[in-house]
Amino acid sequence: MDQLSDDELDHAAEEDSDKEDQDLDKMFGAWLGELDKLTKSLDDGKPEKLRKAPLRQETNLANFSYRFSMYNINEALNQGDPVDLDALMADLCSIEQELSSIGKPNSGTSRLPPPGEAKLRQRPPAGHSVSGHGRPLASNFSLDDITAQLEQASLSMDEAAQQSSAGAVSDHEVRSLGRSPRSSINSASAGSMDSLDMEKPPRPPEVDGLQQPAPQLPSQDTIAVCLQEEQAAKLKAEKIRVALEKIKEAQVKKLVIRVHMSDESSKTMMVDERQTVRQVLDSLLDKSHCGYSPDWSLVETITELQMERIFEDHENLVENLLNWTRDSHNKLMFTERIEKYALFKNPQNYLLGRKETSEMADRNKEALLEECFCGSSVSVPEMEGVLWLKEDGKKSWKKRYFLLRASGIYYVPKGKAKASRDLVCFLQLDHVNVYHGQDYRSKYKAPTDYCLALKHPQIQKKSQYIKYLCCDDVRTLHQWVNGIRIAKYGKQLYMNYQEAMKRTEAAYDWSSLSSSSIKSGSSSSSLPESHSNHSTQSDSGVSDSTCSSHARSQSVVSSIFSEAWKRGTQMEESSKVRVSP
C-alpha cells in the first residue's frame, strides 16, 4: 500500500467507495500511511520541491494543517489508546467520497468536459508571464480556475434565465442550493488535494453543481418580458451568492484534532476552520451523550508554560490551534468548568467590586447583567488592588497597585496618587489573552498559587513578553480574570452565555418530552454531572437562570423600577402630607 502513487491512491479510494463497508480500518491505515509519506516527502524534498513551486510552500497553510493533524493522529496511535476511530473514519469516508466524485470526471466517461477547462489550461502560462519569474502558482491556480468557472457558469445561467419561467426558476434554485453542500465539500477537499498533490491538475468541482441544471431548464414563455428580466436579475443575484459561498468554501481548512475528555479518554475529530468553539462543543456534546450544561468547555492547556485557558464560545477553534507549534505538547480538553459562566450565574460577585461573596435575588442578577452588558457600552467592573508582578526575567515578585480599565491594565507609579492622568499603562488587552497559571509557586516561586498570565496567543515558550500576575486569594484571581474577559470581549461574552443557555433550555425541552417529570424550576436535579465534578463555588443560580430568557429580564428591570418609584411616590405623598399643614 505504501508504494502507491497519488493517482493510484485515488483509484484505490474510488474502488473502496463501491464496497464502502469493507476494510475501513485497512483503508484508514493506507490513508495514514499515504499522508505520512507525503508529509515526509514534503519535508525531505523541500529544496527540490521549492524549485518547482517555492511559493506554494509559503502560502499554503492547508499543508501545514495536515502536517499538524498528522502529529495528533500519530500520537493517538502510538499511545495505543482506544481512539475513537469510528468518528474519524466517518470524516475520512466523506473525504474519500469526495475524492471519488472528483476522480470520476477525471476519467471522463459520461460528462462533458467542463467548459472552463480550456481556460484552466491557459491560465498558468498567463500568470507565468505576468509574474515574470517562471514559477507556477499553485495556490492561485485553483482559485483562478474556480472564478473562471464561475464566469462561465454565470453566462450560461443568464441565458437559461432569460428563457425560464418563474416555476422553473424556483425549481432550479432549489436544486442548485440543494446541491451546494455536497459540492462545497468537494471544493474543500479539492483545495487540500492540490496542496498534497502538485502533479495532478486541479478539478473544478463547482461545475457540476452550477452548470448541470442550466440546460435542463424548460422554457414556458408565459410571463412578460419585464418579469423575465426581473427574474434574470434575481437569478443572477442568487447565483452570485452561491458562487461567493463556494469561493469561500474552496479555501476552507480542516484539522484533525484530539480532544481529551475528563475521564482520561480522548476523542479524535475533524474541525473545519469556520467552526466556532460553540459549534465544536455542540458536536462533542452530541457525540458524547453527556448531560447538557452550559459549563462544558474546551480548555487549552499549554503544558510547557503551565497555563490554561477556557476558549470563549465565539472564538474560532482552528485559528487558535494553529498557534500551537508542531511539536507542541499542548492539550485540548473537553470538560465542565463551573468558572466559565460563573460570572453570569452570580454576577454580584464579579461586577460590583466587592470583597466578599454575597447572595442576590435572581431578578436583581438579571437587572445587573442587563445594566452591565446591554447598555450602549459595556461597563468594565471596577477592579483595583495590589497584585504581585513577576519582574521581567527575574525570579522576584513585586507588589504593585493595579487598576483595570476598558482600555487596558494600568498601575499606579511609585509616589503617585491613583488619579487617572498619572496611571501607567501596563498592558493593552487587544493582543493578549488571559490564562490561569498552574502551580507557579513551585515553578516561578510565586507568593501564592493564584496566578494569571497574559500573553499573545502565538507565544508558546518562555518569553519576556509573557506577563505574570499573582493574587492573594482565589476570589481576587477570578475577579481579575473575569474583569479582563469583560474588558476584552464585552457584550460578546454575554451573548455567548445566552446562546449556551438557549441550547440548555432546548436540551431540556427535548428531554422533557421523554420524561415529563422535569419541570422548569427544578432543573438542577437533572444536572448531577455538573455538580459532582466540581467542588468549588456552589452555584445556586444554575437552576433558575437556566430557565430565564432574555426577554423576561427586560420586564423584570422595569418592574423593579416601577416598584421603586411607586414606593418613592408613596413616600413623597407622605412627605407632602407632612409638609403641608
Add this chain to the structure above:
Amino acid sequence: MPVVKNDPQNRRHISDYNVRGKIVVVRLCLCLAEMKKDWSDHALWWEQKQQWLLRPAWTLDKCGIHADARLTFTPQHKPLRLGLPNGMTVRLRACFSGPTFRTVMGICKLLSMRHPEELSLLRPVEEKKKKKDKEAQEEVYDLTGVPLTSGADEMYRHAALCLSGSVPNLYNGMPAHFADSPQTEAVYKMLSISQPPPAPEVIAKMYRPASVVDKAHIHSRWLDSSRSLMQQGIQENDRLWLRFKYYTFHELEPKYDAVRLTQLYEQARWAILLEDIDCTEEEMMLFGALQYHINKVSQSEPQAMMSCPAMDDLDSALQSLEVKMEGESSSMDMLLTSPSISASRPKRLTLKGYKQYWFVFKDASISYFKSKEEGFGEPIQKMDLKGCEVAGDVNVAGQKFCIKLLIPSPEGMNEVYLRCENEQQYSRWMAACRLAAKGKSLADSSFSSEVKNIQAFLSMQHSNPGAASAQNDENINTHSLVSPRYHKKYKPKQLTPRILEAYQNVAQLSLTDAILRFLQIWQALPDFGVSFFVVRFKGSRKDEVLGIAPNRLIRIDLGVGDVVKTWRYNNMRQWNVNWDIRQVAIEFDGNVNIAFGCVTADCKIVHEYIGGYIFMSTRSREQSDTLNEELFHKLTGGHEAL
C-alpha cells in the same frame, strides 16, 4: 387692576381694567385681544406670585386674584439664546409657560433630537466682563423664524412620533422645517456636523473645573424641570445652556439621530478637552486620534451622514465578489510591483545600527534578501506579519521614518525596526504592515486610503509649532485634540507620533462609527456619568461629595477623593425629601438608611437627578415610542408634582 400688555411692536400699553372676580380667564384674554392680530400664544402672567394663569375656565377669584394683582398679557413663547453642547449659540422661540421639561421637548423637537428627556437647561457659568464684549460679536444662528407648533398636544404627538423611531420626513436630507431657507439649512449643518477642533488657546482660556467642588458647582445651575422658565426668572433673550443631563442614552440610532449624536459627541469631546472627566494618557491619545479622524471625515464627506441608504444585499455581495476576484489576481501583481515599492531599499536595524537589505512585501509577509539580485532566491528571513503590532517612529524634520514591528512567534515577540528613506515610502510600507497585521493583503481595497491617511497625518508634522495656530483643514495643531495638561507635557511635534499610533487603529472607521467609538470609550471611563454634589450626611460633621451616576450613588471623601461607599439604585427601596429641613432620605435593601442635606445645590436638583435616573431606567426598548411625562414628574417633581 393693571394689566400689562406685552406687545413687541407697540411697546407696552398699560391700562386699567375694571373686571369682576367672576370673570373667567379666557374671557379676560379675549377682551385684551381685541386688535387684529394673532394673540393665540398670549397668556396672563401674574408677576407677584410668579405664576401663569393658564386655566381658561377658572374665574379670577378662583385663581386668587384680587384688585392689587398685576397681570401681564404676554406671549408664552419667547426668544431664547441657547448655548448648544458644541459651543454654538442658537436663538429660538421657546416655551416660557410650560414646565421646563416640556420646554426642552419643544426645543429638541425643533432641533430634531430624539429623547428630550435626557437633556435639560442650565444657567451658563458667569463669564468675566472682558469676555462679554467678545460675546456680542459671537455668531448666533437664528431659528426664531421657524414656525412653532404652539399647542402642547401637537408637541406631544410629535415627540411621540420622534420617539417611535418612525422615519421623519426628510427634505434634502434634513427635517422639513430646516429646508425652508439657506439660513436654516446652515443651522442644520451646524447642528449635525461636528465642529472643527478648537484652537489650543481657546481650550486653554475656557473655564475648567479644577476640583470636585468646582464640578459640583456646575450642577447647581440646572433648571427645575417641573417649573416654567418664567417662574425661574428667565427673561426673554436670556442665555441658557442645553446639555445632556442624564448619561443614559437610549437607543442611539445613527439613522435618526444625526443631530443628537453630533451634539452628544461635542459634549463628550469638551468634557475631555476641559478635563471635566479624567482619563489616562493612552485614552487621551485615542480620543485625540478619533477627533482628528472625525473632523477629517466630516469635512470630506459632509453628505454621507445624511444619505446613508443601507447597502443592498446584492450590491454588497457583488462588491465583495469584485474585491475577491481583484484580490486573487493582484496577489500576483504585488509580487511584480513589490520591487518598485522597495526600490529605494529600506534598512533594518541591527545592534550596530541599520543595515541595508532588499525587502519584498507580499501577501501578509515581509521577506528580505541581501540584494535585489538575490530577490528571487531564498530570503534571509521571512516574517509573517499577521497579528503583529505595528508602531511608527517618525520625525519629519529629522527625516526619520521608522516602522517598529512586534511580530509574535512561539518563542515570544520579535522586535524588528524598518527604516524607510522618505515619507512616501514610509506611508506605503506602514499601510501595508497595518493591513497585514489585520490579516489583509496588499490587494485589499483599503490599501490606498490607508496610505493617504498616513500621509495626511504626517503632513501635520510639517508645520512648525508657531505657524500651527493658523489652521486650515489639512493642518491641525495636535494641541487642539488634547487637554491643556498635555499642552504642557508635550510639544505638538512629540504629540503627533503618539496620536498617529492610536490613529492607525481607527483610521478605517466611517464617520458614524468613529463618533460611536468615541462615545463608547467615553462611556467606558470609570468616572463617566457621575454628577457631583457637595452634601453633608446626617450624623457627619464635614462636607462630603455625593456622586450621582446612572446606576448608583457614590459617597466620596472630599479631602482624599476616595470612594467611601457605593449604593445601587437596584437596591433602593424608597427615597423621599423632607422639604422643611431640605433633607434627602434614602432607604436601601437590608435596612440601610442614609440622609443628607445639600450644600452646593438645591435639594430639589439632587432629588430630580435621582428620580430622573430611575425614570430613565424605566424606559424599555419595546415602548420607546411613548414618553411618559407624567411618570417623569412623579419621580422628579417632589411636592410640586403635577
